[in-house]
Amino acid sequence: MHAIQVLAAEDPAGLLAARQQMALSLGWHIILAAFGVAWPAMILVMHWRGVYRNDDVALNLAKRWAKVAAVLFAIGAVSGTVLSFEMGLLWPGLMGPYGDVLGLPFAFEGLSFFVEAIFLGLYLYGWGRMPPKRHLLMLVPMALAGIVGSYCVIAVNAWMNIPVGFRIEDGQVVDVQPWAVLFNPAAVLQFAHMWVAAYMVVGFIVAGVYAAGMLRGRRDRHHRLGFTVPFVFATVGALVQPFIGHILGLRIAEVQPAKLAAFELALETEKPSPLRLGGLLIDGEVRYAIDIPRLGSLIARNSFTEPVQGLETIPVADRPPINITHLAFQSMVGIGTLLFLAVLLFWFARWRRRDLLDNRWALRAAVAAGPLAVIAMEAGWIATEVGRQPWVVYDYLRTPDAASDNPQIWILLMATFVLYTGLTIGAVVVLRSMARRWRAGEEDLPSPYGPQDQGSVTTS
C-alpha cells in the first residue's frame, strides 16, 4: 500500500490509467491480430483441398471461414487503429523523442496491412466471381503480409526491450539508424515466439469450435475436417513453442536481468538457482513456492551452475512489479507445457490407432485448449511487458516520462471498457447467429437488406 502511494505521488496523473488502457486495447487486439496472422494459412490449406482435390466439404469450410474472417478482420482493423492513435495519445513522451527511431518498422507494418486489406477485399469479393485457382492465390499475399506485419510490430517491441539504432548525446536522441531497429537481432526470435503463438491460438480455438460440435453429436466429415486442419497447425506450434521460448529466455539473463529475476522470483542470487514453482512475494519474502533445486539454472541459463541474478543486485527503482511478472510468466510456461503434452498424447494415441475424438473428455480438453492458448499468449505478453517496467525503452526512457499528464484518461479507460465489451458481445452474437443459420441449411447468409431475400429472413 505504502509503495503504491509513494509511486502515485511522483507519477504523472494519467500513468496508471494509460498503462491499463494500453493493456486493455493491446490485449484485446492481439487475439484478433493472431487471427490475421495465422488464419489465412489455414483457410489456404482448406481452400486448396477444396479446389485441387474437389473436396466440397473442404471448400464449404473455407467459404464459411472466409465469412467469419471478414467479421474478425474488420474488428481487428479498427482495434489496430486504436493502437496507432494510442501510441501518440497515451505516450507522447515516447513518440516525440523516439518516433523517428522506432517508426520505420511501423511504416513497413503499414505496408503489409495495406497488402493484407487489399487481398482480403479481393478474396472475400472473389467467391463465385473469380476463376477458382486465381481466387485461391489471393490468400497467399494475405498470409505473407500477416507474417511480415507481425514481424515489424515485434521488431519495435524487441527494440523497446533491447534498444539499438541510436545514441543519447546531451539528452538528445542522435545518430538514428532506423534499419538497425527494423533488423534488430532480438526481433527474429521474439517474432518466432509470437508467430507460433498465433498459430496455437487460432488453431486451438478453431479446432475447439468443431470439437464442441462433436460433443453435441455432430460427427460428420465437416466437423472432423474442420477440427483436423487447424489442430495440425496448432500441434506443430505447440510442439516447437517450448524450444523457441527456451532459447528466447536464455538471452534475458544477459540483457534484462531484472526481468529474469522477476520471472524466476529470484530475490537473491543462488548458485545454482532453483526452479521456483508458484509462489508470491509478500512483505519481501517468498511464500507458497515449491523449489526444485538446480532446475532454475538449467532452464534459465542452460547450465548446472550459472546462477539467476537475484533482485538484490537491481536498484529498487529499476525493479519491475514482481508478482504479476512471475505469475504471468509461469502461467504461460505452465499452459504451454500442458498443451505440448496434450498434443503429444493425442497424436501418440492416434498412432496407436486410438482416436481420441471418440472420447468425450478429450473433446472437452480440445475445447478448453483454445481459451488456454489465449491465456498463455496474454500471460506471455503481460510477463514481457510488465517485466520490462519501469522502462518503456529499456535503460533509456522510463514509463512515467513517456506518459501524458492527463488525469482524464480514467474516463477513457472506462469508455473503452464499455465499448470493447459491446464489440465483444456484438461479435459473439453475430458469429453465433451465422453458425446457427449454417446449421439450419442457409449457406449464403445474404444481407438482411437484400430485397429479394427479405421474406426468408428469420426472426429466431
Next chain:
Amino acid sequence: MTLEVAVAAALFIGIVVYALFGGADFGSGFYDLTAGSARRGAELRTLIDHSIGPVWEANHVWLIYVLVMWWTGFPESFASAMNTLILPLLLALLGIVLRGAAFAFRKFAPTIGQAALYGAIFAGSSLITPFFLGTVAGAIASGRVPAEGRGDLWSSWLNPTSIFGGIIAVGTCAFLAGVFLTADADRTYRPGLATSLRIRTLGVGAFTGVMVFAALIPIMRDAPTLADGLTGRAAPLIVVSGLTGAATLVLVAIRRYRPARVTAVVAVASVISGWGIGQYPWMLVDEVTIADAAGADATLVGLLVVVALAGLLVLPPLVYLFRFTQTEEPASH
C-alpha cells in the same frame, strides 16, 4: 525538393487519398442514415454494402499510413498534436471503431432489427468521424497546436476554422459518396435509386460548395497564415475546386454520372490540397516548419523507400481491387 519536403509531400498525398476514398466510404453513411425505413431503404443499403464492402478496409489503411508517416517523419509535431487534440481524435477514433465493426456486423446480422441497429451505428459514426478529423485539420491549420507540449484542450478544436473544417469534411465525404453511389446505381440499372440519389447529391454538393467558399471569410480572421496561403499560393487550386465542383453538379444534373466522378474527385482533391499548399511550409502552422519538424535523415530516407515499395507492391493490387469490385456487375444476392 528537400528530403523533408519529399516526405511531407508523401504524407500529404496519403491525406488526400484518404480524404477521397476513405471519405467516400464515410460519406455513404449520410445516404444510409437518410434512406428511410428498413423496407424503403433496403435497395440503397444493399448498394452501399456492395460498393464499399470490398474496399473500405483498404481505404482505411491510408489513415494508418498517414499516422505512421507523421510520427516517424515528424515525431515531435505528432506528439504535440496528439497531446493537444486528444478529444477530437478520440471521438474520431470512436467513430472509426464503431463504423468498421457495425458495418461488418450488419452484413451478417440475422434479423432486420439487429441490422437496423448496426446500420444506425454505422451511418451515424460515418458522419462524426470526418467531422472530428476536419476539426483536427482546422486546429493545425489555424496555428493552435504548439510545437511542443500541449495546447488548449478545448479551444484548439472548438473555433471557427475547426468547425468549418469539420463541416467541409463531412460535406466533401457525402458529396463524393453521392456521386459514386449515383453512378453505381445507374451502372447497375436501378433508375429509381439513381434518381433519388441524384437529387440528394445535388443538394449536398451545392451546400458543400457554399461552405468551402463561405469558410474563407472566418478563416481570414481566425487563421491569417492559412488565409494568406489560400488566397496566394493555393488560389489556383481553390479556383479549380470551384470550377470542377460546379461542373460536377452540372454533370450530375444532366445525368452524366461517369465523368461526374472524375470532376468530383478533382474538386475534393483540390480543396484538400489547397489546405496543404496553403499552409506550406508549416508543419504546425505558425509553430514549426516542415524542415524543423523533421526527424532523422536516415529515417526520412527509409520512409521514402517504403513509399517507393508501396508504389510497387500496393498500388497495382489496389488498382486491381478497384477495377474488379467496382466495374463488375454485382452478383444477384
